[in-house]
Amino acid sequence: MTTQKRTVIYVSDGTGITAETLGHGLLSQFEGTEFRPLRFPFLDNEEKVRDCLARINELSRHEGTRPIVIMTQTNAEYSAILHQAEAFFIDLFDAFIVPLEQELGTRYSRAVGRSHGHANPEYNARIAAMNFALAHDDGVSDADLKNADVILVGVSRSGKTPTSLYLSLQFSLKAANYPLIPEDFERGALPSRLQPFRGKLFGLSISPEQLHRIRNERRANSKYASLENCRYEVAAAEKMMRREGIKWFDTTAKSIEELSVQLMQELNLER
Amino acid sequence: MTTQKRTVIYVSDGTGITAETLGHGLLSQFEGTEFRPLRFPFLDNEEKVRDCLARINELSRHEGTRPIVIMTQTNAEYSAILHQAEAFFIDLFDAFIVPLEQELGTRYSRAVGRSHGHANPEYNARIAAMNFALAHDDGVSDADLKNADVILVGVSRSGKTPTSLYLSLQFSLKAANYPLIPEDFERGALPSRLQPFRGKLFGLSISPEQLHRIRNERRANSKYASLENCRYEVAAAEKMMRREGIKWFDTTAKSIEELSVQLMQELNLER
Numbered sequence: 147m148t149t150q151k152r153t154v155i156y157v158s159d160g161t162g163i164t165a166e167t168l169g170h171g172l173l174s175q176f177e178g179t180e181f182r183p184l185r186f187p188f189l190d191n192e193e194k195v196r197d198c199l200a201r202i203n204e205l206s207r208h209e210g211t212r213p214i215v216i217m218t219q220t221n222a223e224y225s226a227i228l229h230q231a232e233a234f235f236i237d238l239f240d241a242f243i244v245p246l247e248q249e250l251g252t253r254y255s256r257a258v259g260r261s262h263g264h265a266n267p268e269y270n271a272r273i274a275a276m277n278f279a280l281a282h283d284d285g286v287s288d289a290d291l292k293n294a295d296v297i298l299v300g301v302s303r304s305g306k307t308p309t310s311l312y313l314s315l316q317f318s319l320k321a322a323n324y325p326l327i328p329e330d331f332e333r334g335a336l337p338s339r340l341q342p343f344r345g346k347l348f349g350l351s352i353s354p355e356q357l358h359r360i361r362n363e364r365r366a367n368s369k370y371a372s373l374e375n376c377r378y379e380v381a382a383a384e385k386m387m388r389r390e391g392i393k394w395f396d397t398t399a400k401s402i403e404e405l406s407v408q409l410m411q412e413l414n415l416e417r
Numbered sequence: 418m419t420t421q422k423r424t425v426i427y428v429s430d431g432t433g434i435t436a437e438t439l440g441h442g443l444l445s446q447f448e449g450t451e452f453r454p455l456r457f458p459f460l461d462n463e464e465k466v467r468d469c470l471a472r473i474n475e476l477s478r479h480e481g482t483r484p485i486v487i488m489t490q491t492n493a494e495y496s497a498i499l500h501q502a503e504a505f506f507i508d509l510f511d512a513f514i515v516p517l518e519q520e521l522g523t524r525y526s527r528a529v530g531r532s533h534g535h536a537n538p539e540y541n542a543r544i545a546a547m548n549f550a551l552a553h554d555d556g557v558s559d560a561d562l563k564n565a566d567v568i569l570v571g572v573s574r575s576g577k578t579p580t581s582l583y584l585s586l587q588f589s590l591k592a593a594n595y596p597l598i599p600e601d602f603e604r605g606a607l608p609s610r611l612q613p614f615r616g617k618l619f620g621l622s623i624s625p626e627q628l629h630r631i632r633n634e635r636r637a638n639s640k641y642a643s644l645e646n647c648r649y650e651v652a653a654a655e656k657m658m659r660r661e662g663i664k665w666f667d668t669t670a671k672s673i674e675e676l677s678v679q680l681m682q683e684l685n686l687e688r
Contacts, residue, residue: 167435234516
């Protein structure tokens with residue numbers, strides 16, 4: 147199958163992040179096409195809108211296939227101008243916002259920062275969660291573990307840090323993480339600092355082969371990265387989690403998105 | 418205006434994150450309604466689908482208003498079952514995926530992990546960018562600044578860390594950040610480690626009042642957090658950036674999403 151190339155243009159009078167996130171989620175599931183993203187955010191006056199229109203048409207002529215335009219433009223007049231472009235449109239406003247206005251009986255309004263400005267408690271909770279995740283990364287601090295929503299445990303490089311940060315940024319959860327290290331396995335006990343918080347612990351494991359590969363990128367040919375040591379640590383960590391009754395996921399074939407959502411289901415965490 | 422409450426239900430045979438991100442972007446712009454999110458991810462067999470249908474109808478009866486269902490369900494049969502629910506539907510599949518299939522001439526396929534699995538180079542780039550941002554947070558390391566896409570500078574707590582992490586997770590950019598500290602102002606020169614990378618520097622500034630508030634949460638009543646010191650540091654940092662020809666944004670009223678998109682525009686950064 148030959149790969150076709152298509153330009154995807156994110157157009158918005160705001161940041162365009164809603165459009166882009168949607169586009170990424172949708173388009174990544176189409177095989178056989180390589181998408182090239184272009185962004186036109188903050189189109190909030192007619193001059194910018196007309197420049198964008200001209201640019202889309204130029205691309206369309208130049209490439210011989212019409213670009214895919216994914217759009218959140220709240221101004222009806224500007225939206226009409228943009229729709230003159232030779233493009234395939236995914237228009238979030240027409241498709242969803244107009245029907246939502248009817249359903250809710252209120253108007254959609256583009257107030258910059260409404261969804262994520264400093265005055266918004268939800269935004270502040272998200273930033274606080276991220277700061278918490280950073281402060282409690284890799285067992286750096288246990289000052290505030292009692293306020294954690296979840297504490298991820300696992301061997302070094304099993305995916306704890308990216309998962310913690312994603313949980314904080316996407317779901318505003320206070321996610322700490324704590325490494326399980328050879329000293330813990332030799333002692334045959336959970337780190338004592340974690341003992342009071344068993345109900346919040348969740349484990350991440352990984353195949354020894356993948357762990358070996360990941361660690362080798364960091365410290366090539368070290369004992370730490372050796373396949374033998376990775377096998378030992380993973381087996382010891384799983385044995386400890388089994389004995390302590392800590393549930394865990396295998397992260398080997400899972401993305402941080404999948405891990406995060408499954409974890410929230412397991413722990414019954416809702417914001 | 419009284420606030421109405423509505424339940425929003427994210428339904429998917431995948432993680433539901435595309436649906437949820439879209440829902441969050443759309444619904445946050447409707448004033449006067451408080452939305453309560455519920456998630457039904459991974460609905461990939463008929464039993465789960467029928468349980469979900471029953472739950473939606475139960476909520477609808479119980480609450481007296483129909484829930485808003487935001488859905489990415491790729492199985493047509495399951496989709497039809499879910500559409501029997503008493504709900505207001507935002508169906509990404511019907512609205513966009515079917516027309517996209519026609520436009521692209523290929524089929525949408527739900528392959529778990531396709532969009533963000535370990536086998537996907539784009540996913541790996543994103544995780545690498547996040548590791549880079551963490552390793553180069555707050556001047557911790559300058560080992561690899563030459564490979565940074567951007568280096569954010571600014572006084573402590575001006576928003577560098579959250580912006581760096583967001584740039585990495587959302588746009589796969591390698592964003593380092595480096596603090597400007599009183600010693601730099603006294604010496605009257607940029608940190609010497611940054612000198613070779615002037616083209617990559619971008620500044621973040623903030624109002625002294627907000628900086629004072631933020632620092633006070635960390636270290637109440639310290640000299641570091643005092644309004645007087647915040648005024649001094651902000652003025653000195655802006656003076657230095659002006660003299661060195663470093664562009665900067667005022668982060669006081671901006672979200673990390675807005676900052677990130679504007680920064681990419683300024684620096685002409687595309688993935």
